[in-house]
Amino acid sequence: MKEVEGITRERFEREVVPAYAPVVMRGVAAHWPLVAQGRAGLEPCLQYLMGFDGGQPVDAVLARPEPTRAFTYRPGLDGFNFTLDKRPYAALFEQLWRYSHFPEPPALAAQSALVSDALSGLEQANAMPLLDAAVPARIWIGNRATVPAHFDDSHNIACVAVGRRRFTLLPPQCAPLLYLGPPDYAPTAAPMSVVPDLHTTDRTRFPLVADALAHAVVAELEPGDAIYIPPLWFHQVQSLAPHLNILMNYWWRPLAAPQRPDDLHLAALRLAMLALRHLPDGEREGWRALFGHYVFGARGEGLAHIPEGQRHLFGDIDVAADAALREDLLSRLKR
Incomplete structure:
Protein backbone atom coordinates (compact mmCIF):
# COMPACT_ATOMS: atom_id res chain seq x y z
CA MET A 1 0.00 0.00 0.00
CA LYS A 2 1.27 3.46 -0.81
CA GLU A 3 2.64 5.35 2.21
CA VAL A 4 3.37 9.05 2.73
CA GLU A 5 4.86 11.04 5.58
CA GLY A 6 4.45 14.70 6.42
CA ILE A 7 1.19 14.97 4.49
CA THR A 8 -0.49 18.38 4.40
CA ARG A 9 -4.14 19.14 3.81
CA GLU A 10 -3.35 20.76 0.47
CA ARG A 11 -1.43 17.72 -0.71
CA PHE A 12 -4.11 15.37 0.62
CA GLU A 13 -6.83 17.16 -1.36
CA ARG A 14 -4.68 17.53 -4.50
CA GLU A 15 -3.01 14.11 -4.68
CA VAL A 16 -4.61 11.54 -2.40
CA VAL A 17 -8.38 11.91 -2.81
CA PRO A 18 -8.48 12.21 -6.64
CA ALA A 19 -6.33 9.07 -7.10
CA TYR A 20 -9.11 6.78 -5.75
CA ALA A 21 -6.62 4.46 -4.05
CA PRO A 22 -5.87 3.77 -0.36
CA VAL A 23 -2.92 5.56 1.20
CA VAL A 24 -1.27 5.17 4.59
CA MET A 25 -0.37 8.54 6.11
CA ARG A 26 2.24 8.01 8.78
CA GLY A 27 2.34 10.23 11.85
CA VAL A 28 -0.69 12.39 11.02
CA ALA A 29 -1.89 12.26 14.64
CA ALA A 30 1.40 11.64 16.42
CA HIS A 31 0.87 14.92 18.28
CA TRP A 32 -2.48 13.89 19.79
CA PRO A 33 -2.71 13.79 23.60
CA LEU A 34 -4.74 10.58 23.20
CA VAL A 35 -1.78 8.94 21.46
CA ALA A 36 0.51 9.95 24.33
CA GLN A 37 -1.93 8.60 26.90
CA GLY A 38 -2.18 5.33 25.02
CA ARG A 39 1.58 4.95 25.07
CA ALA A 40 1.47 5.46 28.85
CA GLY A 41 -0.67 2.36 29.32
CA LEU A 42 -4.21 1.06 29.52
CA GLU A 43 -5.17 2.64 32.85
CA PRO A 44 -3.83 6.17 32.14
CA CYS A 45 -5.53 6.09 28.75
CA LEU A 46 -8.91 5.03 30.11
CA GLN A 47 -8.66 7.63 32.88
CA TYR A 48 -7.92 10.29 30.25
CA LEU A 49 -11.02 9.29 28.29
CA MET A 50 -13.17 9.33 31.43
CA GLY A 51 -12.39 13.03 31.74
CA PHE A 52 -14.54 13.58 28.62
CA ASP A 53 -17.30 11.10 29.43
CA GLY A 54 -20.78 12.53 29.88
CA GLY A 55 -22.32 9.21 30.86
CA GLN A 56 -24.22 8.66 27.61
CA PRO A 57 -24.73 4.95 26.79
CA VAL A 58 -23.01 3.73 23.61
CA ASP A 59 -23.47 0.62 21.47
CA ALA A 60 -21.21 -2.22 22.63
CA VAL A 61 -20.69 -5.63 21.01
CA LEU A 62 -19.43 -8.75 22.79
CA ALA A 63 -18.37 -12.02 21.14
CA ARG A 64 -16.88 -15.26 22.35
CA PRO A 65 -13.08 -15.63 22.05
CA GLU A 66 -13.15 -17.64 18.83
CA PRO A 67 -9.94 -17.90 16.78
CA THR A 68 -10.79 -15.09 14.34
CA ARG A 69 -12.33 -12.91 17.08
CA ALA A 70 -14.62 -11.52 14.38
CA PHE A 71 -17.92 -9.70 14.77
CA THR A 72 -19.74 -11.59 12.04
CA TYR A 73 -22.59 -13.86 11.01
CA ARG A 74 -23.38 -17.12 12.77
CA PRO A 75 -22.41 -20.20 10.71
CA GLY A 76 -25.91 -20.64 9.28
CA LEU A 77 -26.30 -16.91 8.54
CA ASP A 78 -29.44 -16.98 10.69
CA GLY A 79 -28.12 -14.29 13.01
CA PHE A 80 -24.91 -12.79 14.31
CA ASN A 81 -22.26 -14.20 16.63
CA PHE A 82 -22.29 -11.33 19.14
CA THR A 83 -24.57 -9.64 21.61
CA LEU A 84 -25.33 -5.95 21.28
CA ASP A 85 -26.33 -3.66 24.11
CA LYS A 86 -25.94 -0.11 25.33
CA ARG A 87 -23.71 0.76 28.25
CA PRO A 88 -21.90 3.86 29.53
CA TYR A 89 -18.21 4.14 28.82
CA ALA A 90 -17.46 3.73 32.54
CA ALA A 91 -18.87 0.18 32.41
CA LEU A 92 -17.09 -0.59 29.14
CA PHE A 93 -13.75 0.66 30.47
CA GLU A 94 -14.10 -1.37 33.66
CA GLN A 95 -14.83 -4.48 31.60
CA LEU A 96 -11.85 -3.86 29.31
CA TRP A 97 -9.64 -3.47 32.40
CA ARG A 98 -10.92 -6.78 33.83
CA TYR A 99 -10.49 -8.53 30.49
CA SER A 100 -6.88 -7.31 30.33
CA HIS A 101 -6.13 -9.87 33.07
CA PHE A 102 -7.61 -12.78 31.06
CA PRO A 103 -5.32 -14.90 28.86
CA GLU A 104 -8.01 -15.10 26.16
CA PRO A 105 -10.89 -12.71 26.90
CA PRO A 106 -14.07 -12.27 24.85
CA ALA A 107 -13.92 -9.72 22.05
CA LEU A 108 -15.44 -6.45 23.28
CA ALA A 109 -15.85 -3.13 21.48
CA ALA A 110 -17.88 0.06 21.43
CA GLN A 111 -18.02 0.99 17.76
CA SER A 112 -18.67 4.13 15.77
CA ALA A 113 -19.80 6.39 18.63
CA LEU A 114 -20.11 10.05 17.66
CA VAL A 115 -17.36 11.73 19.65
CA SER A 116 -19.17 15.03 20.06
CA ASP A 117 -22.03 13.21 21.81
CA ALA A 118 -20.23 10.49 23.74
CA LEU A 119 -16.92 12.15 24.70
CA SER A 120 -17.52 15.87 24.38
CA GLY A 121 -14.31 17.85 23.98
CA LEU A 122 -12.11 14.92 22.94
CA GLU A 123 -12.48 15.82 19.27
CA GLN A 124 -11.21 19.36 19.82
CA ALA A 125 -8.30 18.15 21.93
CA ASN A 126 -7.31 15.66 19.20
CA ALA A 127 -8.10 17.45 15.94
CA MET A 128 -7.67 15.94 12.48
CA PRO A 129 -5.51 18.41 10.49
CA LEU A 130 -6.52 17.11 7.04
CA LEU A 131 -10.25 17.91 7.26
CA ASP A 132 -12.63 20.71 8.15
CA ALA A 133 -13.66 20.73 11.79
CA ALA A 134 -17.25 20.27 10.59
CA VAL A 135 -16.48 16.65 9.57
CA PRO A 136 -17.53 14.71 12.68
CA ALA A 137 -15.23 12.22 14.38
CA ARG A 138 -16.32 8.75 15.46
CA ILE A 139 -14.49 6.56 17.93
CA TRP A 140 -13.95 2.80 18.13
CA ILE A 141 -12.71 1.37 21.44
CA GLY A 142 -12.10 -2.29 22.23
CA ASN A 143 -9.68 -5.15 22.68
CA ARG A 144 -8.39 -7.54 20.00
CA ALA A 145 -11.06 -8.19 17.34
CA THR A 146 -11.74 -8.37 13.61
CA VAL A 147 -14.30 -6.55 11.48
CA PRO A 148 -14.74 -8.62 8.28
CA ALA A 149 -14.42 -7.15 4.81
CA HIS A 150 -17.09 -4.55 4.08
CA PHE A 151 -17.47 -1.28 2.21
CA ASP A 152 -18.73 2.20 3.01
CA ASP A 153 -20.09 4.67 0.48
CA SER A 154 -18.23 7.62 2.03
CA HIS A 155 -14.67 8.88 1.97
CA ASN A 156 -12.92 7.72 5.14
CA ILE A 157 -9.87 8.72 7.15
CA ALA A 158 -9.23 6.20 9.93
CA CYS A 159 -6.63 7.18 12.51
CA VAL A 160 -5.10 4.74 14.98
CA ALA A 161 -4.77 6.44 18.36
CA VAL A 162 -4.02 3.48 20.63
CA GLY A 163 -2.86 -0.08 19.86
CA ARG A 164 -2.26 -1.39 16.35
CA ARG A 165 -4.53 -2.19 13.43
CA ARG A 166 -4.05 -4.21 10.27
CA PHE A 167 -6.02 -3.04 7.24
CA THR A 168 -6.63 -5.30 4.25
CA LEU A 169 -8.12 -3.35 1.35
CA LEU A 170 -9.53 -4.61 -1.94
CA PRO A 171 -11.01 -2.64 -4.86
CA PRO A 172 -14.77 -2.76 -5.54
CA GLN A 173 -14.17 -5.06 -8.51
CA CYS A 174 -13.42 -7.84 -6.01
CA ALA A 175 -17.08 -8.00 -4.92
CA PRO A 176 -17.78 -11.30 -6.75
CA LEU A 177 -14.82 -12.92 -4.95
CA LEU A 178 -15.70 -11.95 -1.38
CA TYR A 179 -18.81 -14.02 -0.62
CA LEU A 180 -20.87 -10.98 0.32
CA GLY A 181 -23.92 -11.29 2.54
CA PRO A 182 -27.24 -9.62 1.68
CA PRO A 183 -26.97 -5.81 1.49
CA ASP A 184 -30.04 -5.46 3.72
CA TYR A 185 -28.92 -7.97 6.37
CA ALA A 186 -25.46 -7.53 7.84
CA PRO A 187 -23.83 -7.32 11.28
CA THR A 188 -23.38 -3.57 10.73
CA ALA A 189 -24.96 -0.93 8.55
CA ALA A 190 -22.33 -1.67 5.90
CA PRO A 191 -22.72 -4.65 3.52
CA MET A 192 -20.24 -7.31 4.65
CA SER A 193 -18.54 -10.54 3.62
CA VAL A 194 -19.61 -13.73 5.35
CA VAL A 195 -15.91 -14.71 5.58
CA PRO A 196 -14.74 -13.91 9.14
CA ASP A 197 -11.06 -13.43 8.21
CA LEU A 198 -9.76 -13.39 4.65
CA HIS A 199 -6.27 -14.44 5.69
CA THR A 200 -7.15 -17.56 7.70
CA THR A 201 -10.36 -18.78 6.06
CA ASP A 202 -10.99 -22.32 4.85
CA ARG A 203 -10.02 -22.14 1.17
CA THR A 204 -11.99 -25.27 0.35
CA ARG A 205 -15.17 -23.56 1.57
CA PHE A 206 -14.32 -20.14 0.13
CA PRO A 207 -11.97 -20.84 -2.81
CA LEU A 208 -12.41 -17.43 -4.46
CA VAL A 209 -10.79 -15.66 -1.50
CA ALA A 210 -7.34 -16.56 -2.86
CA ASP A 211 -8.18 -14.69 -6.08
CA ALA A 212 -9.44 -11.72 -4.07
CA LEU A 213 -6.27 -11.53 -1.98
CA ALA A 214 -4.22 -11.36 -5.16
CA HIS A 215 -5.71 -7.87 -5.56
CA ALA A 216 -5.40 -6.86 -1.90
CA VAL A 217 -3.12 -4.31 -0.27
CA VAL A 218 -2.26 -4.64 3.41
CA ALA A 219 -0.82 -2.25 5.97
CA GLU A 220 -0.30 -2.19 9.72
CA LEU A 221 -0.81 1.13 11.47
CA GLU A 222 0.85 2.24 14.69
CA PRO A 223 -0.42 4.95 17.05
CA GLY A 224 -0.58 8.28 15.24
CA ASP A 225 -0.85 6.73 11.77
CA ALA A 226 -3.88 7.21 9.54
CA ILE A 227 -5.23 5.61 6.39
CA TYR A 228 -7.37 7.06 3.63
CA ILE A 229 -9.99 4.58 2.38
CA PRO A 230 -11.81 5.63 -0.80
CA PRO A 231 -15.57 5.05 -1.11
CA LEU A 232 -16.58 1.47 -1.99
CA TRP A 233 -13.17 -0.07 -1.32
CA PHE A 234 -13.59 -3.22 0.75
CA HIS A 235 -11.66 -3.23 4.00
CA GLN A 236 -11.09 -5.84 6.68
CA VAL A 237 -9.86 -4.28 9.92
CA GLN A 238 -8.08 -6.23 12.64
CA SER A 239 -7.38 -4.65 16.03
CA LEU A 240 -4.14 -6.31 17.07
CA ALA A 241 -3.20 -5.09 20.56
CA PRO A 242 -4.48 -7.62 23.11
CA HIS A 243 -6.09 -5.27 25.63
CA LEU A 244 -6.85 -1.83 24.15
CA ASN A 245 -7.23 -0.46 20.63
CA ILE A 246 -8.71 2.96 19.84
CA LEU A 247 -9.43 4.39 16.43
CA MET A 248 -10.95 7.72 15.41
CA ASN A 249 -12.44 7.91 11.94
CA TYR A 250 -14.05 10.54 9.75
CA TRP A 251 -16.65 9.88 7.02
CA TRP A 252 -17.63 12.58 4.57
CA ARG A 253 -19.18 13.11 1.16
CA PRO A 254 -19.59 16.18 -1.07
CA LEU A 255 -23.04 17.64 -1.64
CA ALA A 256 -24.95 15.88 -4.43
Whole structure:
Protein backbone atom coordinates (compact mmCIF):
# COMPACT_ATOMS: atom_id res chain seq x y z
CA MET A 1 0.00 0.00 0.00
CA LYS A 2 1.27 3.46 -0.81
CA GLU A 3 2.64 5.35 2.21
CA VAL A 4 3.37 9.05 2.73
CA GLU A 5 4.86 11.04 5.58
CA GLY A 6 4.45 14.70 6.42
CA ILE A 7 1.19 14.97 4.49
CA THR A 8 -0.49 18.38 4.40
CA ARG A 9 -4.14 19.14 3.81
CA GLU A 10 -3.35 20.76 0.47
CA ARG A 11 -1.43 17.72 -0.71
CA PHE A 12 -4.11 15.37 0.62
CA GLU A 13 -6.83 17.16 -1.36
CA ARG A 14 -4.68 17.53 -4.50
CA GLU A 15 -3.01 14.11 -4.68
CA VAL A 16 -4.61 11.54 -2.40
CA VAL A 17 -8.38 11.91 -2.81
CA PRO A 18 -8.48 12.21 -6.64
CA ALA A 19 -6.33 9.07 -7.10
CA TYR A 20 -9.11 6.78 -5.75
CA ALA A 21 -6.62 4.46 -4.05
CA PRO A 22 -5.87 3.77 -0.36
CA VAL A 23 -2.92 5.56 1.20
CA VAL A 24 -1.27 5.17 4.59
CA MET A 25 -0.37 8.54 6.11
CA ARG A 26 2.24 8.01 8.78
CA GLY A 27 2.34 10.23 11.85
CA VAL A 28 -0.69 12.39 11.02
CA ALA A 29 -1.89 12.26 14.64
CA ALA A 30 1.40 11.64 16.42
CA HIS A 31 0.87 14.92 18.28
CA TRP A 32 -2.48 13.89 19.79
CA PRO A 33 -2.71 13.79 23.60
CA LEU A 34 -4.74 10.58 23.20
CA VAL A 35 -1.78 8.94 21.46
CA ALA A 36 0.51 9.95 24.33
CA GLN A 37 -1.93 8.60 26.90
CA GLY A 38 -2.18 5.33 25.02
CA ARG A 39 1.58 4.95 25.07
CA ALA A 40 1.47 5.46 28.85
CA GLY A 41 -0.67 2.36 29.32
CA LEU A 42 -4.21 1.06 29.52
CA GLU A 43 -5.17 2.64 32.85
CA PRO A 44 -3.83 6.17 32.14
CA CYS A 45 -5.53 6.09 28.75
CA LEU A 46 -8.91 5.03 30.11
CA GLN A 47 -8.66 7.63 32.88
CA TYR A 48 -7.92 10.29 30.25
CA LEU A 49 -11.02 9.29 28.29
CA MET A 50 -13.17 9.33 31.43
CA GLY A 51 -12.39 13.03 31.74
CA PHE A 52 -14.54 13.58 28.62
CA ASP A 53 -17.30 11.10 29.43
CA GLY A 54 -20.78 12.53 29.88
CA GLY A 55 -22.32 9.21 30.86
CA GLN A 56 -24.22 8.66 27.61
CA PRO A 57 -24.73 4.95 26.79
CA VAL A 58 -23.01 3.73 23.61
CA ASP A 59 -23.47 0.62 21.47
CA ALA A 60 -21.21 -2.22 22.63
CA VAL A 61 -20.69 -5.63 21.01
CA LEU A 62 -19.43 -8.75 22.79
CA ALA A 63 -18.37 -12.02 21.14
CA ARG A 64 -16.88 -15.26 22.35
CA PRO A 65 -13.08 -15.63 22.05
CA GLU A 66 -13.15 -17.64 18.83
CA PRO A 67 -9.94 -17.90 16.78
CA THR A 68 -10.79 -15.09 14.34
CA ARG A 69 -12.33 -12.91 17.08
CA ALA A 70 -14.62 -11.52 14.38
CA PHE A 71 -17.92 -9.70 14.77
CA THR A 72 -19.74 -11.59 12.04
CA TYR A 73 -22.59 -13.86 11.01
CA ARG A 74 -23.38 -17.12 12.77
CA PRO A 75 -22.41 -20.20 10.71
CA GLY A 76 -25.91 -20.64 9.28
CA LEU A 77 -26.30 -16.91 8.54
CA ASP A 78 -29.44 -16.98 10.69
CA GLY A 79 -28.12 -14.29 13.01
CA PHE A 80 -24.91 -12.79 14.31
CA ASN A 81 -22.26 -14.20 16.63
CA PHE A 82 -22.29 -11.33 19.14
CA THR A 83 -24.57 -9.64 21.61
CA LEU A 84 -25.33 -5.95 21.28
CA ASP A 85 -26.33 -3.66 24.11
CA LYS A 86 -25.94 -0.11 25.33
CA ARG A 87 -23.71 0.76 28.25
CA PRO A 88 -21.90 3.86 29.53
CA TYR A 89 -18.21 4.14 28.82
CA ALA A 90 -17.46 3.73 32.54
CA ALA A 91 -18.87 0.18 32.41
CA LEU A 92 -17.09 -0.59 29.14
CA PHE A 93 -13.75 0.66 30.47
CA GLU A 94 -14.10 -1.37 33.66
CA GLN A 95 -14.83 -4.48 31.60
CA LEU A 96 -11.85 -3.86 29.31
CA TRP A 97 -9.64 -3.47 32.40
CA ARG A 98 -10.92 -6.78 33.83
CA TYR A 99 -10.49 -8.53 30.49
CA SER A 100 -6.88 -7.31 30.33
CA HIS A 101 -6.13 -9.87 33.07
CA PHE A 102 -7.61 -12.78 31.06
CA PRO A 103 -5.32 -14.90 28.86
CA GLU A 104 -8.01 -15.10 26.16
CA PRO A 105 -10.89 -12.71 26.90
CA PRO A 106 -14.07 -12.27 24.85
CA ALA A 107 -13.92 -9.72 22.05
CA LEU A 108 -15.44 -6.45 23.28
CA ALA A 109 -15.85 -3.13 21.48
CA ALA A 110 -17.88 0.06 21.43
CA GLN A 111 -18.02 0.99 17.76
CA SER A 112 -18.67 4.13 15.77
CA ALA A 113 -19.80 6.39 18.63
CA LEU A 114 -20.11 10.05 17.66
CA VAL A 115 -17.36 11.73 19.65
CA SER A 116 -19.17 15.03 20.06
CA ASP A 117 -22.03 13.21 21.81
CA ALA A 118 -20.23 10.49 23.74
CA LEU A 119 -16.92 12.15 24.70
CA SER A 120 -17.52 15.87 24.38
CA GLY A 121 -14.31 17.85 23.98
CA LEU A 122 -12.11 14.92 22.94
CA GLU A 123 -12.48 15.82 19.27
CA GLN A 124 -11.21 19.36 19.82
CA ALA A 125 -8.30 18.15 21.93
CA ASN A 126 -7.31 15.66 19.20
CA ALA A 127 -8.10 17.45 15.94
CA MET A 128 -7.67 15.94 12.48
CA PRO A 129 -5.51 18.41 10.49
CA LEU A 130 -6.52 17.11 7.04
CA LEU A 131 -10.25 17.91 7.26
CA ASP A 132 -12.63 20.71 8.15
CA ALA A 133 -13.66 20.73 11.79
CA ALA A 134 -17.25 20.27 10.59
CA VAL A 135 -16.48 16.65 9.57
CA PRO A 136 -17.53 14.71 12.68
CA ALA A 137 -15.23 12.22 14.38
CA ARG A 138 -16.32 8.75 15.46
CA ILE A 139 -14.49 6.56 17.93
CA TRP A 140 -13.95 2.80 18.13
CA ILE A 141 -12.71 1.37 21.44
CA GLY A 142 -12.10 -2.29 22.23
CA ASN A 143 -9.68 -5.15 22.68
CA ARG A 144 -8.39 -7.54 20.00
CA ALA A 145 -11.06 -8.19 17.34
CA THR A 146 -11.74 -8.37 13.61
CA VAL A 147 -14.30 -6.55 11.48
CA PRO A 148 -14.74 -8.62 8.28
CA ALA A 149 -14.42 -7.15 4.81
CA HIS A 150 -17.09 -4.55 4.08
CA PHE A 151 -17.47 -1.28 2.21
CA ASP A 152 -18.73 2.20 3.01
CA ASP A 153 -20.09 4.67 0.48
CA SER A 154 -18.23 7.62 2.03
CA HIS A 155 -14.67 8.88 1.97
CA ASN A 156 -12.92 7.72 5.14
CA ILE A 157 -9.87 8.72 7.15
CA ALA A 158 -9.23 6.20 9.93
CA CYS A 159 -6.63 7.18 12.51
CA VAL A 160 -5.10 4.74 14.98
CA ALA A 161 -4.77 6.44 18.36
CA VAL A 162 -4.02 3.48 20.63
CA GLY A 163 -2.86 -0.08 19.86
CA ARG A 164 -2.26 -1.39 16.35
CA ARG A 165 -4.53 -2.19 13.43
CA ARG A 166 -4.05 -4.21 10.27
CA PHE A 167 -6.02 -3.04 7.24
CA THR A 168 -6.63 -5.30 4.25
CA LEU A 169 -8.12 -3.35 1.35
CA LEU A 170 -9.53 -4.61 -1.94
CA PRO A 171 -11.01 -2.64 -4.86
CA PRO A 172 -14.77 -2.76 -5.54
CA GLN A 173 -14.17 -5.06 -8.51
CA CYS A 174 -13.42 -7.84 -6.01
CA ALA A 175 -17.08 -8.00 -4.92
CA PRO A 176 -17.78 -11.30 -6.75
CA LEU A 177 -14.82 -12.92 -4.95
CA LEU A 178 -15.70 -11.95 -1.38
CA TYR A 179 -18.81 -14.02 -0.62
CA LEU A 180 -20.87 -10.98 0.32
CA GLY A 181 -23.92 -11.29 2.54
CA PRO A 182 -27.24 -9.62 1.68
CA PRO A 183 -26.97 -5.81 1.49
CA ASP A 184 -30.04 -5.46 3.72
CA TYR A 185 -28.92 -7.97 6.37
CA ALA A 186 -25.46 -7.53 7.84
CA PRO A 187 -23.83 -7.32 11.28
CA THR A 188 -23.38 -3.57 10.73
CA ALA A 189 -24.96 -0.93 8.55
CA ALA A 190 -22.33 -1.67 5.90
CA PRO A 191 -22.72 -4.65 3.52
CA MET A 192 -20.24 -7.31 4.65
CA SER A 193 -18.54 -10.54 3.62
CA VAL A 194 -19.61 -13.73 5.35
CA VAL A 195 -15.91 -14.71 5.58
CA PRO A 196 -14.74 -13.91 9.14
CA ASP A 197 -11.06 -13.43 8.21
CA LEU A 198 -9.76 -13.39 4.65
CA HIS A 199 -6.27 -14.44 5.69
CA THR A 200 -7.15 -17.56 7.70
CA THR A 201 -10.36 -18.78 6.06
CA ASP A 202 -10.99 -22.32 4.85
CA ARG A 203 -10.02 -22.14 1.17
CA THR A 204 -11.99 -25.27 0.35
CA ARG A 205 -15.17 -23.56 1.57
CA PHE A 206 -14.32 -20.14 0.13
CA PRO A 207 -11.97 -20.84 -2.81
CA LEU A 208 -12.41 -17.43 -4.46
CA VAL A 209 -10.79 -15.66 -1.50
CA ALA A 210 -7.34 -16.56 -2.86
CA ASP A 211 -8.18 -14.69 -6.08
CA ALA A 212 -9.44 -11.72 -4.07
CA LEU A 213 -6.27 -11.53 -1.98
CA ALA A 214 -4.22 -11.36 -5.16
CA HIS A 215 -5.71 -7.87 -5.56
CA ALA A 216 -5.40 -6.86 -1.90
CA VAL A 217 -3.12 -4.31 -0.27
CA VAL A 218 -2.26 -4.64 3.41
CA ALA A 219 -0.82 -2.25 5.97
CA GLU A 220 -0.30 -2.19 9.72
CA LEU A 221 -0.81 1.13 11.47
CA GLU A 222 0.85 2.24 14.69
CA PRO A 223 -0.42 4.95 17.05
CA GLY A 224 -0.58 8.28 15.24
CA ASP A 225 -0.85 6.73 11.77
CA ALA A 226 -3.88 7.21 9.54
CA ILE A 227 -5.23 5.61 6.39
CA TYR A 228 -7.37 7.06 3.63
CA ILE A 229 -9.99 4.58 2.38
CA PRO A 230 -11.81 5.63 -0.80
CA PRO A 231 -15.57 5.05 -1.11
CA LEU A 232 -16.58 1.47 -1.99
CA TRP A 233 -13.17 -0.07 -1.32
CA PHE A 234 -13.59 -3.22 0.75
CA HIS A 235 -11.66 -3.23 4.00
CA GLN A 236 -11.09 -5.84 6.68
CA VAL A 237 -9.86 -4.28 9.92
CA GLN A 238 -8.08 -6.23 12.64
CA SER A 239 -7.38 -4.65 16.03
CA LEU A 240 -4.14 -6.31 17.07
CA ALA A 241 -3.20 -5.09 20.56
CA PRO A 242 -4.48 -7.62 23.11
CA HIS A 243 -6.09 -5.27 25.63
CA LEU A 244 -6.85 -1.83 24.15
CA ASN A 245 -7.23 -0.46 20.63
CA ILE A 246 -8.71 2.96 19.84
CA LEU A 247 -9.43 4.39 16.43
CA MET A 248 -10.95 7.72 15.41
CA ASN A 249 -12.44 7.91 11.94
CA TYR A 250 -14.05 10.54 9.75
CA TRP A 251 -16.65 9.88 7.02
CA TRP A 252 -17.63 12.58 4.57
CA ARG A 253 -19.18 13.11 1.16
CA PRO A 254 -19.59 16.18 -1.07
CA LEU A 255 -23.04 17.64 -1.64
CA ALA A 256 -24.95 15.88 -4.43
CA ALA A 257 -26.89 19.04 -5.23
CA PRO A 258 -27.31 22.40 -3.49
CA GLN A 259 -28.66 21.86 0.02
CA ARG A 260 -28.89 18.07 -0.38
CA PRO A 261 -26.44 15.54 1.07
CA ASP A 262 -24.91 12.86 -1.14
CA ASP A 263 -26.72 9.95 0.47
CA LEU A 264 -28.62 7.88 -2.09
CA HIS A 265 -26.02 5.33 -3.21
CA LEU A 266 -26.98 2.29 -1.15
CA ALA A 267 -30.67 3.15 -1.52
CA ALA A 268 -30.23 3.22 -5.30
CA LEU A 269 -28.44 -0.14 -5.22
CA ARG A 270 -31.21 -1.77 -3.21
CA LEU A 271 -33.93 -0.20 -5.33
CA ALA A 272 -32.28 -1.50 -8.52
CA MET A 273 -32.05 -4.99 -7.01
CA LEU A 274 -35.74 -4.82 -6.08
CA ALA A 275 -36.84 -3.44 -9.45
CA LEU A 276 -34.92 -5.86 -11.69
CA ARG A 277 -34.88 -9.12 -9.72
CA HIS A 278 -37.95 -10.65 -11.39
CA LEU A 279 -36.91 -10.03 -15.01
CA PRO A 280 -35.64 -12.78 -17.33
CA ASP A 281 -31.91 -12.95 -18.00
CA GLY A 282 -32.08 -11.36 -21.44
CA GLU A 283 -33.93 -8.31 -20.17
CA ARG A 284 -31.60 -8.03 -17.18
CA GLU A 285 -28.66 -7.90 -19.59
CA GLY A 286 -30.47 -5.14 -21.45
CA TRP A 287 -30.77 -3.14 -18.26
CA ARG A 288 -27.08 -3.78 -17.54
CA ALA A 289 -26.26 -2.11 -20.87
CA LEU A 290 -28.58 0.82 -20.19
CA PHE A 291 -27.16 1.33 -16.69
CA GLY A 292 -23.73 1.31 -18.27
CA HIS A 293 -24.76 4.15 -20.55
CA TYR A 294 -27.12 6.29 -18.48
CA VAL A 295 -25.46 5.92 -15.10
CA PHE A 296 -21.79 5.34 -15.88
CA GLY A 297 -21.08 6.10 -19.52
CA ALA A 298 -22.78 9.19 -20.91
CA ARG A 299 -20.47 12.14 -20.27
CA GLY A 300 -18.09 14.42 -22.12
CA GLU A 301 -18.11 13.79 -25.88
CA GLY A 302 -20.88 11.26 -25.40
CA LEU A 303 -23.24 14.17 -24.72
CA ALA A 304 -22.05 16.48 -27.48
CA HIS A 305 -25.31 15.97 -29.39
CA ILE A 306 -27.34 17.60 -26.57
CA PRO A 307 -27.00 21.37 -25.97
CA GLU A 308 -25.64 22.02 -22.48
CA GLY A 309 -28.77 23.84 -21.38
CA GLN A 310 -30.99 20.92 -22.40
CA ARG A 311 -29.23 17.99 -20.73
CA HIS A 312 -31.59 17.75 -17.73
CA LEU A 313 -30.60 14.66 -15.69
CA PHE A 314 -27.51 14.24 -17.86
CA GLY A 315 -26.28 17.65 -16.68
CA ASP A 316 -26.32 19.92 -13.66
CA ILE A 317 -29.63 20.25 -11.84
CA ASP A 318 -30.78 22.96 -9.47
CA VAL A 319 -32.55 22.61 -6.12
CA ALA A 320 -36.03 22.71 -7.65
CA ALA A 321 -35.26 20.05 -10.27
CA ASP A 322 -33.62 17.84 -7.67
CA ALA A 323 -36.66 18.09 -5.40
CA ALA A 324 -39.06 17.37 -8.28
CA LEU A 325 -37.15 14.25 -9.29
CA ARG A 326 -37.10 12.97 -5.72
CA GLU A 327 -40.82 13.63 -5.34
CA ASP A 328 -41.55 11.73 -8.55
CA LEU A 329 -39.52 8.74 -7.33
CA LEU A 330 -41.27 8.79 -3.96
CA SER A 331 -44.70 8.81 -5.59
CA ARG A 332 -43.74 5.77 -7.70
CA LEU A 333 -42.48 3.89 -4.66
CA LYS A 334 -45.78 4.51 -2.83
CA ARG A 335 -47.92 2.90 -5.54
